[in-house]
Amino acid sequence: MAFRRRKVWLWRWRRNPLRRRSDSVEAWVVLIAWTVTVAGGVLAGLAATHTVARTLARERAEWRPAVARLLENAPASAADGARVWARARWTAPDGSVRTGQARVQVGSARGTPVPVWTDMAGLLVGKPPSAATAATRAALIGALTGAAAATVPLVGGRLLRGRLERRRLDRWDEDWARFGPARGRTAG
Secondary structure, three states: OOOOOOOOOOHHHOOOOOOOHHHHHHHHHHHHHHHHHHHHHHHHHHHHHHHHHHHHHHHHHHOEEEEEEEOOOOOOOOOOOOEEEEEEEEEOOOOOEEEEEEEEEOOOOOOOEEEEEEOOOOOEEOOOOOHHHHHHHHHHHHHHHHHHHHHHHHHHHHHHHHHHHHHHHHHHHHHHHHHOHHHOOOOO
16 A cells, blocks of 8 residues: 655745755746636636627617618528528618618518618618627626636646756756766666
8 A cells, every 4th residue: 555645735835955946936837827827817708708798788779670671572592491682771770771781581572671770870780689698698708718818828837837847857867967976876
């Protein structure tokens, strides 16, 4: 049965005559990397969530439904069989008449009223998401942004720790090459 030692917390920070400078540097790298990972991920996620939520709330407040009239007959068939593009005319919020392409049912006749959504400038836009859909979308985008932002310092810290480890092993090899043979011991 193997002997198990009790885990020592914060071992990198304890005073020890064998602790090297590289051990202290590695301890600071780990602390800073984890702090920036957690704080950066949370802050980036919250910022993205609030930005998306604000943008979607503004869309719900500013975008208005309108009725457009088809200027031409819609195509009678479509590959997906659901909706096709056709020229339509609608009135913008400022009262000006606009024309453009709108998605309509297959085979709709000229003059058919079509429900559309417009922004403050009178341009056609999609239907804004409901409050529940907007909250879900904002939360998902915030979570993904936070995870992506947290990955950068985490990977950077791991790369820096790997470099410190390689440097430490190289120094051990140099010390061993210098002092090992003097004590009558050789590697291999």
